[in-house]
Amino acid sequence: MAGEKILVVEDESIIALNLKNMLIGLGYNSAGIVSSGESAIKKATETKPDLVLMDIFLNGKMDGVEAAENIYKNLDIPVVYLTAYADEKTLQRAKATVPYGYLLKPFEENELYITIEIALYKHKMELKLKESEEKYRTLAEASTDGIFLKSFEGDILDCNIMACKMLGYTKEELTKFNMSDIIAPESAKKYPVLISDNKGLGNTFVESLVKKKNGLVFPVEVNTQIVNINGKQMAISYFRDITERKWMEERLKETMARHAAIVEAxxxxxxxxxxxxxxxxxxxxxxxxxxxxxxxxxxxxxxxxxxxxxxxxxxxxxxxxxxxxxxxxxxxxxxxxxxxxxxxxxxxxxxxxxxxxxxxxxx
The missing domain is CATH 3.30.450.20 (PAS domain)
Incomplete structure (x- = not known):
């Protein structure tokens, strides 16, 4: 805990003041007290608190659930709900807003502390995960190779922009495909691992022919590695277009053949x-x-x-x-x-x- 700012949204003034004092006693800083959903959104936008304690039932046109949804969606600030009771319909609405915890009134100081700390920790870990994902996504999108994330059955789960440009498909189209839809039949027959079941082989490196959306076939190097994502093994394949290299190799062979013919003549x-x-x-x-x-x-x-x-x-x-x-x-x-x-x-x-x-x- 490092003096995080917490906004209290509670329309009962005595409860709100007691809650504020309790937070200060626990070492947190107050981002203020508001009593309506509209003012909660305005205050959260102005003060950027680390967490919001939100009463589900508020006076006015906007209740706590709607306000919480707006704050989390637009400001990415975690919300913990406060309530004395809730009907099933309201509870389901609250669940849909991805809350970071619930506190049932009345609650003890230690309950408040534990719930807040868990919510802050969870949000902090989520931010780190998002940052890591964004970093790797940026690297993937900057790559000049086409990158495919696939299951061991060959289903394409994700891909980068270069993969789309390389083959002429949109990401939406490619993620509905199996690798067999883009690997040329002759390459699939020669290297079945290009399609599926990399699990037992580990990393592989082969040359293959792939098909564009317009029907053209071109050569690529395919480097496939096994990765573990959220406890599940998958495969990442890096496709490198080697059309120019193959063309140069053919020209070199022709040149060498001509030179050899001259030498032997x-x-x-x-x-x-x-x-x-x-x-x-x-x-x-x-x-x-x-x-x-x-x-x-x-x-x-x-x-x-x-x-x-x-x-x-x-x-x-x-x-x-x-x-x-x-x-x-x-x-x-x-x-x-x-x-x-x-x-x-x-x-x-x-x-x-x-x-x-x-x-x-x-x-």
Whole structure:
């Protein structure tokens, strides 16, 4: 207790004054005394009390139930009802306003204290919960991923704005769906866990095809995690649109295929070696010439039949965009080759050397 302000709404002046004195004696501060529903709303709006003690039956057009409903709904201030009696109809109306407690007149000071403290604690916890929920909702709505909360049966319980934008549905539409309504059949067949029953598998990460409202299908990464909400296990799935990434991967594959075709069409031997002289790549002609794929072995030993770095090697002298030309006679069969070496700057900051050997025997 830290001197919380309490507003008393009671139309019997003696009871109201006694109640105010009792509250002050318990260490609370008074936000005032009013005797009607209309004045209760006005006073609560002005003083913003921490709690309202509201008599159910008040003189005037507005009774305590209507006033309490207005105060809680518009000001989020907890209300504890005071009453000497209540008929069933009034009691049901009071229950519908979500009161934080009831005090039956006459009541003892300890009853008042306990009821107030429980009401204040309950409201404080509710505010913390709302704050936490708002924080997580803000994070979810700011996410560039589509987020789905689902049951283990695959029913969509909630989703964020991005999920709606991603698929072209409203939240109202999506929360009537099962995951089977948005996962493409081929993906659902391949990964049944996308639809339901994550419980035994825990967290999963797969790629899937999903269907938009307009019928278009596009690829997503689906990261699903098991969560516990109010004591009940559920699953949260994060959908990340990978359409652009897939497009880039396809273009990269095409580019690599073209480059490979160009390399294999070269009428000569090609290899790439690291700064440590380890072979990183060999074309098919060189593989056939050597008799096996020697990737990872030393270039001077495999290709040039040397036990140490070739005395004519100038790889470390290569500068950017400049090639070095030379000639080489293979001591194993006497064939002559023109050698072209070019530096390659790798993305990780290391350097490799591209070497092309073209046979010139007899030329």
């Amino acid at each position: 070269f009428d000569g031997l090609i290899y790439i070696c690291s700064q440590n002289n380890d072979i990183e790549f060999m074309n098919q002609r060189l593989t056939e010439r050597i008799g096996y794929n020697a990737t990872g072995e030393k270039c001077y030993r495999v290709i040039f039949n040397q036990e140490t770095i070739c005395p004519w090697c100038r790889a470390n002298q290569l500068s950017k965009d400049v090639s070095i030309n030379g000639e080489f006679k293979d001591p194993r069969d006497g064939r002559d080759y023109r050698v072209i070496s070019k530096r390659i700057d790798n993305p990780d900051g290391t350097m490799s050397t591209l070497v092309m050997l073209h046979e010139i025997t007899g030329l």
